[in-house]
Amino acid sequence: MDSITTQTDLTALYGVSGVISFIIYIILAIALWKVFAKAGEPGWLAIIPIVNVFVLVKIAGFSMWLGLLYLIPIVNIIMHIIVALRVGKAFGKDTVFSVFLLWLLSIIGYLILGFGSATYDRSRIA
Template sequence: MHQETTSVTTPDLGFGWGASGLIFAVLMIIALWKVFTKAGRPGWAAIIPFYNAYTLLKVAGRSGWWLILLLIPVVNIVIAIIVSIDVAKAFGKSGVFGFFGLFLFSIIGYLIIGFGQARYTAPPTANA
């Protein structure tokens, strides 16, 4: 008995994932641009890798040295949660919003802060 196997390739599937990723990236840049602008930081910082994370740390009132912690596996998850909560509090939102809105559902949360009525209040530990 001879069994034939065929493989089906769909180039459209790859395009779909690529387009989705591009849309996600553009929405995140737009959201961070608005958040940075509200916080008195340059909006263009949202488009520069690593500098956008540094700027987000500053918005959260954390030291720029925390950027190194974001490079350590597992530790980076904890740091991202802390920074998300700090950013939420700096914009007058709760820690719950920070976790769910900014950490788990980043695009939605940052768009809400960026385009919503939230006002930035610099944390006491924020350095320029």
């Protein structure tokens, strides 16, 4: 840091990105709330940051204990792809929807699942 101005600029940038990240998280929590409710889970669990991952794993048809795989680097990416594919399948969506909208652009995908006409059927993934 050369000057106090540079440090102030960085602090302001962190504040803006923090606010944007918080807004994105709120939108994702609202989308997950609706998805959880459609799947028969308590919607308020979408608000709790780590618990929502475990519930999403349960909705994908796995044991909630497999949510611990999200803590292992590289394995978490593979697990997230598998969960996205299975959640999409449980809601009657195809592989393209699951990969692009539940894995890459998850906010948009979960908003579509939560507020759209898709219904959850666990027998689709069994």
